[in-house]
Amino acid sequence: MxxxxxxxxxxxxxxxxxxxxxxxxxxxxxxxxxxxNIDLYLTPTQIFSGEYNTVQKFKLGGMVEKGSLQRVEGEDLVVTFTVTDFQNSIDVVYVGVLPNLFKENSGVVASGYLTEGNAFWAVEILAKHDENYMPVKLESYD
Amino acid sequence: MYKYVAKYFLLERVYRFCNFFANKALLIGLFGFFIMSYICLIILPSDSVQSEVYRILFVHVPSAIMSELIYLFLAVNGFIYLVWRTKISAIFLNSAISIGLIFTALVLITGSIWGKPTWGTYWVWDARITSTFILLIQYVCLLALKTSFTTRQIADQIISILSIIGAINIPIIKFSVNWWNTLHQGPSITTSGSSIDGEMLYALPLMLIAFMFISLSIFLRNIQFEILLRAPSKKEIWRDHG
CATH class of the missing domain: 1.20.5 (Single alpha-helices involved in coiled-coils or other helix-helix interfaces)
Incomplete structure (x- = not known):
């Protein structure tokens, strides 16, 4: 039993x-x-590989390349910058207000369209922040 | 082994234990929560990138940890109930669902509030957020199923099975930021160390402990409720606390 x-x-x-x-x-x-479909965004390398549908609106993600952020003179809201995944990079044009944490050398997710000249026309920009947290005063020693 | 463990889980005994500790746990938890809130909001230095907004981390991350831990607790109890048919694990299972639901809702709400000033949006369907949303739906389903059957045993079996199967989502939530491209950042605390500065980091486990005490107190009260539901004929319980 x-x-x-x-x-x-x-x-x-x-x-x-x-x-x-x-x-x-x-x-x-x-x-x-x-x-x-689960990936939120495509990296520049994925876009150039041609395996993904880039005809319709999609999201591009990567790092904003250092020194690439430029504002067009006379137009306050127009910005251009380069998104890179350290292998390939794409130039992005955006008209609008940028999120607070958007800056060079920081992550970004932009949704928009790929133009014929392999540039990216962004409609919406989201800033991606990293997982590092440190106090303000410590950073000033760098 | 069963023999030795079982005597500690006699329902009257558990009931009295819960009654003794519930309010004390709540007091400790609330005390800790208010102290830690003061520390997190005022004493801790502001972050170099996100300045003051990052302080919501000390609610967001502990609730995320709690929501996942509670789900694992559900799954373990569901497993024990299905195999050994121990009444107490069914009671534990039923009592913990609502607390897990609260923390999952809390993690989504605080995440949304945090997302707007940092990312620039309240909500995106990235892997981390979507899988957490699925966890919320799982909790809602468990809570709904729990009261959907006329026979309590059937309800217990069904939610046991569902909680075990649903546990698959927990590693998906955990590793979603590593497996896919997400807007949510990667883990700060890994086996190789923490990328949160030590000056801020200490508040995180303390806040987690405060959350644990608060949820423990709700959990103990829920257990009492479940015991009363299941054993209405136990005269002495009614006499003592009627």
Missing amino acids: RNMIRRNRANKIYLILLSLASVALIVFFIIKALEK
Whole structure:
């Protein structure tokens, strides 16, 4: 009797673990199939690889290259900068208000369209910040 | 082993334990929370990039950790209940759902509030945010299912199964920022150290502990409630606390 209960319990554990594993496998395949859709943005390298749909509106992400941010004279809201993933880079034109944390050498996610000259016309700009936190006064020693 | 553990989980005993500790845990938790709020809002230095906005981190991150820990707790209890049929783990499972729901909602709300001034948007469908939103839906489903059956045992079995299956989402939330391109930044605290400066970092685990005490107190009260639901005929419980 006691053995039977114990065996029953072991069977239950196997059953639960097995079903958990199979559901995990299903989820894995779903995620694998949706891989290209789960990424929020494409990097410049991904765009130039031609494997992704860049005809419609999409999001471009990467770092704002140092020294590339320029404002067009006379037009306060027009900015141009270069987004890079340190292999390839794309020039971006944007008209509008930039988020507070947008700056050079920092992450950015821009949604918009790829123009024919392989530049990027941004409609919306989101700033991506990194995972470093440090007090103000420490930074001034750098 | 079962024999030795079981006697500590007699329902009357658990009930009395909960009654003894619930208010104390709440007091400790609230005290810690107010002290830590003062430290986080006023004493800690402001961040070099985000200046004052980053202070919401001390609510956002502990609630994120809590929401995931509570889900794992649900899954473990669901597993124990399905295999050993221990009443107490079903009670634990039922009692923890609402607390997990609160923390998941809190993490999404604080994240939204934080997102607007830093990223420039309240909401994007990136992997981290979407998977956390799915966790919220899971909690809502568990809470709804819990009261959807006339037989309590069936409800317990169903939510046990659902909580175990849903635990797959926890590693997805954890690693979403590593696996995919997301707007959410990568983890600050990894096995190789922390990228939050030590001057700010100490407040994080302390805030987490305060959150744990507050949720422990809600949890203990929920356990009492569940015990009363399940054992209405236990005369002595009613007599003592009727």
